[in-house]
Amino acid sequence: MRLVLLLASLAATLCAQPPVPRYEVKRASSSIVIDGKPDEKAWAAAGTIELIFPWDSQTGAKQKTIARLLWDDNNLYVSYECEDADIVATHTEHDDPTYLDDAVEIFINPLPSQTSVYYGLEMNVRAVLYDYVMYQPGGHLFRQFDLRGVQLATYIDGTLNARGDKDKGWSLEVAIPWANFDGLAGRPEPGTVWLANINRWDGVEPNRRMSNWSDPLQPNPNPHVPARFGQLAFVK
Secondary structure, eight states: OHHHHHHHHHHHHHHHSOOOOEEEEEEOSSOOOOSSOOOSHHHHHSOOEEOBOOOTTOOSOOOOEEEEEEEOSSEEEEEEEEEOSSOOOOOOSTTSOGGGSSEEEEEEESOTTOOSEEEEEEEETTOOEEEEEEETTTTEEETTOOOSSOEEEEEEESOTTOTTSOOOEEEEEEEEEGGGGTTTOOSOOTTOEEEEEEEEEEEETTEEEEEESSOOOOSSSOOOOGGGOEEEEEOO
16 A cells, blocks of 8 residues: 555656646758857758756856757757856866856766766856766766767857956857767657757856756756756658
């Protein structure tokens, strides 16, 4: 009887959760130059994702972030456009803790039949990449894993680390070759669905704020909840 009640309670909790978002990843209609400026014609045809602010307890400004994704035979492309009145980043070396800076992230699970393993890319406004494989449960992070052939660039509309002025924002483009996902999946075909979450860390302590594509439904800021990743549906 106790087990039945427990299962019923779990089912009710799952039913009460809002659905995860879904995004159609279109094929790029033309080539993309990774220069930090998502101004190519192909980006204009991509759908937009506006990040949300799940945690009202945070005191940082709610600054808008728009993300887009595209794909072709060679890469998965992600772009971010970030409003930012005070652009700050101090980390400069690969695998530095870029999440402590103004930074954006994408977590990718190319095998939705499982939620134990996913890839993490955390990229700051200096175009520094922190990449790893994460194993859940337990949050075991394999930092020694390095993605191959990633192209990454940013564009800053303002002055980096000048705390006294007012900036406008920054943008980032990243191209991730499909070969990096061979351990779990190959290059997707139209109709393939992957899981992912897209996040942003913004501001300087103690006034920082995290925003997300899919709400992780956590009491405190924590994007590492693979069961709550949104769906990436690859289309022609």
